[in-house]
Amino acid sequence: YPDLLSVGNLPGKDDESINAAAFWHTDQAYEADVATATMLYAQKIPEKGGQTHIANMKAAYDDLDESTKKHVDKLTAIHFYGSTSGRDGERITPALTDAQAALAPPVRHSLVRTHTVTGESALYAVAGTAFAIEGMPDDMASSLLAKLKAHCLQEKYLYAHKYEVGDIAIWDTQMTMHCATPIQAPTNAGSERLLWRISVRGKPAVCQ
Incomplete structure (x- = not known):
């Protein structure tokens, strides 16, 4: 199944790939045709850790004051895969070759x-691959993105899903950001993590 991506810490994955999603991001925001939903199926779950954290970007947008909404409504962010960074600012993804x-x-x-279905508005992918804002000086863009990220990561907008074996977690990537919990290489069966991920694009057929 080439469209399924394994996520976890089983042998064969290095430290970099084990925690490749341990930063706030939106799947495929670095592509022109973005993902609209992501699904994770839990096959092996560690006894401790391994949660997926999800931020409600619609609620975060709704709570902005009107002047901020009018400001950000007009802005376009520039995304690049190689710009992804971690929780404390360090680079997560390896530098790309030319x-x-x-x-x-x-x-x-x-x-x-x-x-695309409900017509609702949400802040989109303000962390992870976003590195600039069109027409805005870099320092101002970085400051605004950091401010919006901090706003979105308030506790009231966050949900942490603790998996059980057999869970299928599905989230709307148009209205959320997410982040994996950092984990280590397994030391025993109770510390293994294996999930299978697939992301989809476009509207559900029933909505077309």
Whole structure:
């Protein structure tokens, strides 16, 4: 099943790939045709840790004051896969080769996304791959993105899912950001983590 991506810490994964999603991000925000939903199926779950944290970006947008909404509604963020960073600012993804960078050029997405089905508005992918804002000086863009990220990561907007074997977690990537909990290489069966991930694009057929 080539479209399924294994997520976890089983043998064969290095430290970098084990925690490749341990930063706040939105799946495929660095691509022009973004994911609209992500699903994770839990096959092996560690006794401690391994949660997925999800931020409600619609609620975070709704709570902005009107002047901030009017400001961000007009802005376009620039995303690049190689710009992803971790919780404390360190680089998570390895630097891309020139050939890789040529296959993943920067893309632009509205900072406020309109949901393709419901028409609702949400802050979109303000952390992770977003590294600039079109027409804005870099220092101002970085400051605004950091401010919006801090706003979205308030406790009232967050949910942490603790998996059980057999769980299928599904979230709407148009209205959320998410982050894996950092884990270590397994030392025994009780510390193994294996989930299978697939992301989808476009509207559900029933909505077309």
